[in-house]
Amino acid sequence: MRRVLLAAVVAVFLAGCQRLDVPTVRPQTPSPGPAEIVVALAPGLELVVLGTEEALAPAANDCTTMVHRLATPTGRYQAAVLGADCTAGDAPGNGFHGYFPAPPRDAQVERAATPVGPALVFGSEYDECTNSCATGIDQVALVDVGGRMLQVIAETSPSGSQKSTERADLVALLQGLRSR
Numbered sequence: 001m002r003r004v005l006l007a008a009v010v011a012v013f014l015a016g017c018q019r020l021d022v023p024t025v026r027p028q029t030p031s032p033g034p035a036e037i038v039v040a041l042a043p044g045l046e047l048v049v050l051g052t053e054e055a056l057a058p059a060a061n062d063c064t065t066m067v068h069r070l071a072t073p074t075g076r077y078q079a080a081v082l083g084a085d086c087t088a089g090d091a092p093g094n095g096f097h098g099y100f101p102a103p104p105r106d107a108q109v110e111r112a113a114t115p116v117g118p119a120l121v122f123g124s125e126y127d128e129c130t131n132s133c134a135t136g137i138d139q140v141a142l143v144d145v146g147g148r149m150l151q152v153i154a155e156t157s158p159s160g161s162q163k164s165t166e167r168a169d170l171v172a173l174l175q176g177l178r179s180r
Helices: 002-017 167-174
Strands: 036-042 045-050 052-056 067-072 075-082 110-112 119-129 133-145 148-154 177-179
Touching: 036 052, 036 067, 036 075, 036 148, 045 067, 045 148, 075 167, 110 167, 119 167, 133 167, 133 177, 148 167
Parallel strands: none
Antiparallel strands: 036 045, 045 177, 052 067, 067 075, 075 148, 110 119, 119 133, 133 148
């Protein structure tokens, strides 16, 4: 009986001395942040930003040949060089953020410096309607670059979480403009 008792005590003692399984902590690989990209807007004109870009042919091809959609840490933007014959046309809404060859008459316009020339910056009402409508205010910048009108829009998503955009974020994005 003593042997059995001694064997049990030794077994309990040894069990207490065993190393517990310790989970291995592996160093986390940092997720890649936004990368710096160069968006070729037109011959001799580019925009350097942190984020991603998708170039899209516009649905109505009367104002531009290409719309560049940008996703950055400060929001979503559209950039396009407008054609000389572009007119304001359809009101912004439901995915179309508009073309602005010039600021609307009633817009409160501010000037902002960019590396390629002054920008005219103003707000534009943008609606999204399905069963009901929601309204947001896009921020729009127009920059005349050698006779070509560059339009950059800070997009809102009023039926989603972004009802407005910050004008300062748009002006900061414009600091990435370069002429070659």
